[in-house]
Amino acid sequence: MSDSKTPSTEIGPVDGSELATTDRFADPGVPEHKPRLTDTDPKAAARSERIVTILFVLSVLGTIGSLVAYFAVRPDGTVPGVRASTLWLGVTLAISLLGIGFAAIHWAKSLMSNREYVDERHPIPSSPEVREVAVVALQQGVEDSGIARRGVLKGAMLGSLALFPLAVAVPLISSVGDDWNVSKFRHTLWRKGMRLATDPDGRPLKAADLTVGSVAHMMPDVSTEVRESGEWISEKAKAVILLVKLDPEDIRSEQRPGSSYDGIVAYSKICTHVGCPVALYDQQTHHLLCPCHQSTFDVADGAKVVFGPAKRPLPQLPISVDDEGYLIAEDDFAEPIGPSYWERLR
Amino acid sequence: MSTTASNPKDLKKYTDPKTPAGKAADYLDQRTSIGVAVKEFARKVFPDHWSFMLGEIALFSFVVLLITGVFLALFFQPSMALVRWEGDLPQLHGQLMSAAFASTLDLSFEVRGGLLMRQIHHWSALIFMASIVVHMLRVFFTGAFRKPRELNWLVGMTLMILGLAAGFSGYSLPDDVLSGNGLRITDGVVKSIPIIGSYMSYFIFGGEFPGEHIVARLFTVHILLVPGLILALIGLHLFLMVLHKHTQYPGGGRTDKNVVGFPAFPVYVAKMGGNFFFIFGVLALMGATLSINSVWNYGPYDPSPVSAGAQPDWYMLFLEGSLRLMPGQAEIVTWGDFTLSLNVLIPAVVIPGLLFTFLLAYPFLEAKVTGDRREHHVLDRPRNVPVRTGLGVAFLTAFVILALAGSNDLIATHFHLSINAITWVFRVLLFVGPWFTFQVTKRICLGLQRKDRELVLHGHESGRIVRFASGEYVEVHTPLSDQERWLRVNYEATRPLELAPAADARGVKRKGYASEKRWHQLSRFFYEDRVEPVTPTELAAAHTTHDALAAADERGGELATASSHSADLER
Ligand code: HEM
Ligand code: FES
Numbered sequence A: 001m002s003d004s005k006t007p008s009t010e011i012g013p014v015d016g017s018e019l020a021t022t023d024r025f026a027d028p029g030v031p032e033h034k035p036r037l038t039d040t041d042p043k044a045a046a047r048s049e050r051i052v053t054i055l056f057v058l059s060v061l062g063t064i065g066s067l068v069a070y071f072a073v074r075p076d077g078t079v080p081g082v083r084a085s086t087l088w089l090g091v092t093l094a095i096s097l098l099g100i101g102f103a104a105i106h107w108a109k110s111l112m113s114n115r116e117y118v119d120e121r122h123p124i125p126s127s128p129e130v131r132e133v134a135v136v137a138l139q140q141g142v143e144d145s146g147i148a149r150r151g152v153l154k155g156a157m158l159g160s161l162a163l164f165p166l167a168v169a170v171p172l173i174s175s176v177g178d179d180w181n182v183s184k185f186r187h188t189l190w191r192k193g194m195r196l197a198t199d200p201d202g203r204p205l206k207a208a209d210l211t212v213g214s215v216a217h218m219m220p221d222v223s224t225e226v227r228e229s230g231e232w233i234s235e236k237a238k239a240v241i242l243l244v245k246l247d248p249e250d251i252r253s254e255q256r257p258g259s260s261y262d263g264i265v266a267y268s269k270i271c272t273h274v275g276c277p278v279a280l281y282d283q284q285t286h287h288l289l290c291p292c293h294q295s296t297f298d299v300a301d302g303a304k305v306v307f308g309p310a311k312r313p314l315p316q317l318p319i320s321v322d323d324e325g326y327l328i329a330e331d332d333f334a335e336p337i338g339p340s341y342w343e344r345l346r
Numbered sequence B: 001m002s003t004t005a006s007n008p009k010d011l012k013k014y015t016d017p018k019t020p021a022g023k024a025a026d027y028l029d030q031r032t033s034i035g036v037a038v039k040e041f042a043r044k045v046f047p048d049h050w051s052f053m054l055g056e057i058a059l060f061s062f063v064v065l066l067i068t069g070v071f072l073a074l075f076f077q078p079s080m081a082l083v084r085w086e087g088d089l090p091q092l093h094g095q096l097m098s099a100a101f102a103s104t105l106d107l108s109f110e111v112r113g114g115l116l117m118r119q120i121h122h123w124s125a126l127i128f129m130a131s132i133v134v135h136m137l138r139v140f141f142t143g144a145f146r147k148p149r150e151l152n153w154l155v156g157m158t159l160m161i162l163g164l165a166a167g168f169s170g171y172s173l174p175d176d177v178l179s180g181n182g183l184r185i186t187d188g189v190v191k192s193i194p195i196i197g198s199y200m201s202y203f204i205f206g207g208e209f210p211g212e213h214i215v216a217r218l219f220t221v222h223i224l225l226v227p228g229l230i231l232a233l234i235g236l237h238l239f240l241m242v243l244h245k246h247t248q249y250p251g252g253g254r255t256d257k258n259v260v261g262f263p264a265f266p267v268y269v270a271k272m273g274g275n276f277f278f279i280f281g282v283l284a285l286m287g288a289t290l291s292i293n294s295v296w297n298y299g300p301y302d303p304s305p306v307s308a309g310a311q312p313d314w315y316m317l318f319l320e321g322s323l324r325l326m327p328g329q330a331e332i333v334t335w336g337d338f339t340l341s342l343n344v345l346i347p348a349v350v351i352p353g354l355l356f357t358f359l360l361a362y363p364f365l366e367a368k369v370t371g372d373r374r375e376h377h378v379l380d381r382p383r384n385v386p387v388r389t390g391l392g393v394a395f396l397t398a399f400v401i402l403a404l405a406g407s408n409d410l411i412a413t414h415f416h417l418s419i420n421a422i423t424w425v426f427r428v429l430l431f432v433g434p435w436f437t438f439q440v441t442k443r444i445c446l447g448l449q450r451k452d453r454e455l456v457l458h459g460h461e462s463g464r465i466v467r468f469a470s471g472e473y474v475e476v477h478t479p480l481s482d483q484e485r486w487l488r489v490n491y492e493a494t495r496p497l498e499l500a501p502a503a504d505a506r507g508v509k510r511k512g513y514a515s516e517k518r519w520h521q522l523s524r525f526f527y528e529d530r531v532e533p534v535t536p537t538e539l540a541a542a543h544t545t546h547d548a549l550a551a552a553d554e555r556g557g558e559l560a561t562a563s564s565h566s567a568d569l570e571r
Helices: A042-072 A079-110 A129-145 A150-164 A166-176 A184-186 A232-240 B007-015 B019-034 B032-039 B050-073 B099-109 B112-143 B149-172 B177-191 B196-207 B212-246 B265-291 B314-323 B344-370 B388-405 B408-415 B418-460 B481-491 B515-527 B536-555
Strands: A117-118 A194-196 A216-222 A241-245 A266-267 A279-282 A288-289 A297-298 A302-308 A319-322 A327-329 B083-084 B096-098 B258-262 B332-335 B339-341 B458-467 B473-477
Touching: A042 A079, A079 A117, A079 B112, A079 B265, A129 B344, A150 A216, A166 A288, A184 B177, A184 B196, A194 B050, A216 A232, A279 B265, B019 B032, B050 B112, B050 B212, B050 B265, B050 B388, B083 B099, B096 B099, B099 B112, B112 B149, B112 B265, B112 B314, B112 B388, B149 B177, B149 B314, B149 B344, B177 B314, B177 B344, B196 B212, B258 B265, B314 B344, B314 B418, B332 B344, B344 B388, B344 B515, B388 B408, B388 B418, B408 B418, B418 B481
Parallel strands: none
Antiparallel strands: A117 B258, A194 A216, A216 A241, A241 A266, A279 A288, A288 A297, A297 A302, A319 A327, B083 B096, B332 B339, B458 B473
16 A cells, blocks of 8 residues: 555556547646644544544433333333334434444544545456466366266256256145136125125125215125135135115116116226225216226226226126115126236136 | 564564454464455555445445344234234224234334334335435446446346345235235236236235235245345445445546545444444434334225325335326237236336346446446546436436326325326326436536536636736636646547448458447447547647737737637537
8 A cells, every 4th residue: 555645647548548648637646635623733633532422422321311211101002102112212222323323423534544545456357377277277177077078977967957956846836826726816705696795894785775876895795704714805805896876877888787786886896907996986977996006997887997007897796686675796797806817818 | 554574573472462452363363364354454445435325325224124124023923814903002902913913013012112113124124225226326327337347236236126125025014904905916917927927926825815825925035035135145245346446536646546545444444333323323213203104004904995195115106106107008808818918017017127127238238339348447427428327317217207106196186186187297208208308418418518628728717807908808717726627637538439331341241230330329329429528738729829819919909719619519
């Protein structure tokens, strides 16, 4: 390492190519070192030292403060309680950390030498001599193993290396995708005669309970046991629907004629874009908006897409009522619900 | 600074140490030859600049993620088994939820300091990604990715992509309504992949969405796989950085053959140590005062509810925006009734793919059109490479427009605009915006370079006016100091590649001419417009002109305006 006053080396391309023209300015060299106040004034240096010490002490106080906060502010299981505890523990932790941080940085900036040094760089590539030794070493190794001469051995080695991952991959792949039966996408829990239940309470709903303009979030009416099983969430994820009661006059089209009951239409709640639950209904326009990417569906017009990144309408669930007046499904959906996939129409 | 002790007696104190520290060092060195490493690294010189701290912020927020992450992992239960939560919050008490969500609630409400750690962890994740991105911008705009650092650029890019994976997998762990909907969107995107989409969805979720496995799988990804890879790649990243030695900004005495700065020990040890505590402290303060991801407000994941106006973490917004802008008509049915969801595939796979490919390929592309095989260790001032700077700003514009489009609903409600109108504006802007900012940035860079030339040739305006004998007033210009001038003249205005003729001397068509010509065109796009640095000859001429002006003035004669103003832009 040389001192900062070393005359600078010539500038220009590293391998001194033709670009280094002569009509260029000369490098003035590293700017002269300017001493700081703390370099020249012992009083300033002493002051800096004091500040650094105080900052370290502040950190210690912060740590002590955090212990005090731990005992003094006990969360009581409520949101404000846990917020208060978080605030006190966090602020004192921050003081304890920032004290050390500021102290070290201030120390480096005001008291440690700020004289610049110059190191030489060496070209990254290894020298031709080293390369030669390396190549010879490799050649000797190859020669020694005889891999070039022993063709069958080479084939056997590569073959075994290529195949052994199968022994891990096959059991993994056979289990990781469960039964790999992707045709499950086609079916939901809905079938003829199944009642519609409100989500999340799970109460069946009478057609008479809906007034024009109202919306209801519904799911299949299943037993509490089913709803408390681990599989339920995946079934619910496919089966949820939205009920909208329209003035029968307003219905311009349906996907299957006769699917609605007395102006009540039921559409899958799962967006045909990438699968968010659609939720925002506008009574005036009969538009249903998906909050994720704003695909907009017209429930009065077969849930066709009027705007946004979805292409297909929300699948319609055919409904009617049973003898007690409760809403029931007439069938499963006619097509897979939710986002498109390659073999959807097959 | 290699002090060679000439007297063998002086060396004795190193081979036969008396102090405790000396003895400990001797013990270690006998077994590890650590002395060699200390000799090599203790006073290694590193250049200093505030922008070199950006990577450091990323590194240190990663360390904070490790510390807080281990804390969380000791209490979090990565299971989707249903449990009834018996905690105190009235709105969730007694509710059925996954063990993952329940343990996140317990982590927040029962574990002392648990919520603090969750909030610090989440803020660190946001700062981690932000500092990586800004660090990448610094590297891009200063040309630090040039030889020999192209491979380290690739390592950095991989780190950024792993950071996205880390953030996404972590965000999904608490199994709340927001994270569950994020996973559902992911499922929809995966299903859009041709041929294998459905099977990939099964692969990820272990059956149909959401299944009972995803949280446990993401947990392994989040605390083992991704952090392990990140750690290994950070090691490689820093190893290469030390091997190459850090780049330095241009200035007096800074060349491609040296490195000017401060010694690692003690200056950088103190500064970096201090920075770590500073960053940890700031993150602790954020975790203490700014609540983030209060999952008890969202509730456990249920496929039915969704909240409008919910935003993903910022680094995912561009994907969200991309999905929002694509019109649905792009979904098509191919021969054989197969569905090709281009409305999802293009925004969620193709567009990010293009953006990342551009970034990955850029160093190699630029080297090719520059015809450059040299090592570069002195950074570029962004103005001196106008097309690169323009391309960077254009890229950034596209990214920001996509991210804003990811918040188009918030923009709509906030400014009372129609969401359809905003979406259309963004659709147009996505194409026009980057082109526009590219042109503007390139012009600004060329303008700044011309201003540099002016300064070098004519000096600073001193504000002092003198009056010639003829009665004319002239402002006195003070010449630049050597250092000021050097900063403005020490660069190369790269010229486009030369294209050899299509046919050789005997009139035979050369092979590869067509491809060469295409590269040549690209090279012209990069370097056609350029501003050459002032040469000593030009400066001397400018001075003579000044003198001549003054002299002519005294004679009362006329002289054309100095020619040096118009000579700069070569076409
Ligand atoms: C590599 C960088 C990392 C990033 C970007 C990251 C990001 C995240 C994010 C955004 C969350 C959601 C936090 C929330 O609840 O609001 C999270 C959760 C979590 N992270 Fe990380 N993390 C990283 C590394 C780690 C590491 C190394 C560990 C453990 C060794 C870890 C353990 C956890 C755990 C257990 C959770 C769930 C806790 C909870 O949600 O309450 N993380 N992470
Ligand atoms: S999921 Fe409904 S618009 Fe994207």
